[in-house]
Amino acid sequence: MRGPDSLGRGWWRRNGWGLVALLPALALMLGAAGYSDLEFWQRGRPEAVLPAADGTADFAGLRMRVAELAPATDLKRSGDRPFVLPDNMTAWRVVLDVEGPTDLEPDQVIYCAISIEDTAGNRYNDEPRELSSARTPLGNCNPENSPVPAGSGRYQTVAHFVTPRGVEIAAVRVFFGGVDQTRYVRFDR
Amino acid sequence: MKLLRRLGSALFVLAALATAQAVQTAEPTLNHARRPFPVIGEVGEDVAARTFTARVQQVRCAAALKIGEHVLDTQGVWIVAKLRVGARSEPTSIAYAAARDSADRVYQTTDRISLDLVTGGLTMQPGLPYEGEIAIEVPTASAGSLTLLLADNSFDQRLDSMTEIRLSISDGSACSAEPTTVLLPKAVS
Helix, strand or coil: CCCCCCCCCCHHHHHHHHHHHHHHHHHHHHHHHHHHHHHHHHHHCCEEECCCCCCCEEECCEEEEEEEEEECCCCECHHHCECCCCCCEEEEEEEEEEECCCCCCHHHCCCCEEEEEECCCCEEECCCHHHCCCCCCCCCCCHHHCCCCCECCEEEEEEEEEEECCCCEEEEEEECCCCCCCEEEEEEC | CHHHHHHHHHHHHHHHHHHHHHHHHHCCCHHHHCCCEEEEEECCCCEECCCEEEEEEEEEEEEEEEECCEEEEEEEEEEEEEEEEEECCCCECCCEEEEECCCCCEEEECCCCCCHHHCCCCCECECCCEEEEEEEEECHHHHHHCEEEEECCCCCCCCCEEEEEECCCCCHHHCECCCECCCCCEECC
16 A cells, blocks of 8 residues: 555545446346346245236236146046046146137147146146156147147147145146246136 | 565465475365265165155175076176165156265276166156166175165266265175176156
8 A cells, every 4th residue: 555646645545436436346246146136045935926807817828727627537548448547636727719810830839838736835837747647748838739729829738637636726827938937827727 | 584585475475385395285175175075875765866866775795687588607706786766856766876885995886787777768757756776886895885876967966966875785706696686767656
């Protein structure tokens, strides 16, 4: 630390503004460093997007609503043989009515992942191993897998789940990871 | 006086560099600082990691495995552990399983047979546990001091929980000479 300069200013006077500028620079540095961590954290805890009062939600260029959420008691194996689950499990079916742009090619459709959540907050994915012997469609928001013909951009996507028997389902979650990893559409039951 | 001041400055810089070197040397390595969080348990009790629970129900050792018509021998011994595993609140799989001996040598599950239960091939839904057996090939001298490690990530187990369950085998030389079978995973109620 040198003594006064030719103008008679001491070290603190000479470096005062520099010290003041350090504070916003430090804040900017912490903000920039924290931003990527914040986004990473948000991906681990995506935010829920709720549907409008009529039950429809617009997200990822699609309009969708839950048409059915019920136990699936009519599942079949190949050859139309009935599929029976063990007594301690319940199979569920979720049907989404989806409306997308009419000029979209099937391979351009954004894929989704559907899951269900029970009243205790546990989450279940579709296509579980327990249903691997049942004949079920892919519930991924692609019109090619729709059980009804896709017309005028309208089609259905159907997903199946398995939970322990006695579980109450509280919500259907639709996640479009290819579009937005920080949010998902949540249809509360 | 000027020379003394310059000498003092040089000594100060050297001291700062030496201190920085000492701090860097004393710091733990990145892998050590980010090591998994151990969740320790015993054979017969449920051990809860962040995403799954695991219980070692039984453990045995043998000189060979019998897989169908094939007998798999080893230069060491086979450790066969019967596990009951389940997802906690979200679908998950166990993708890392290994045994660590008292010398900190780590032996992963064998790839000579398929072990879906602990190689990520079996996605479990919450409340729907699975039982099955896993096999690990270890030197005979290590068999008496093994701890079973389980985690849900096959590539990187750092900064996440890992179950550590001490396996109750006292002496590798007392293992069965008869080939033993390995139970496939099955859903349990």
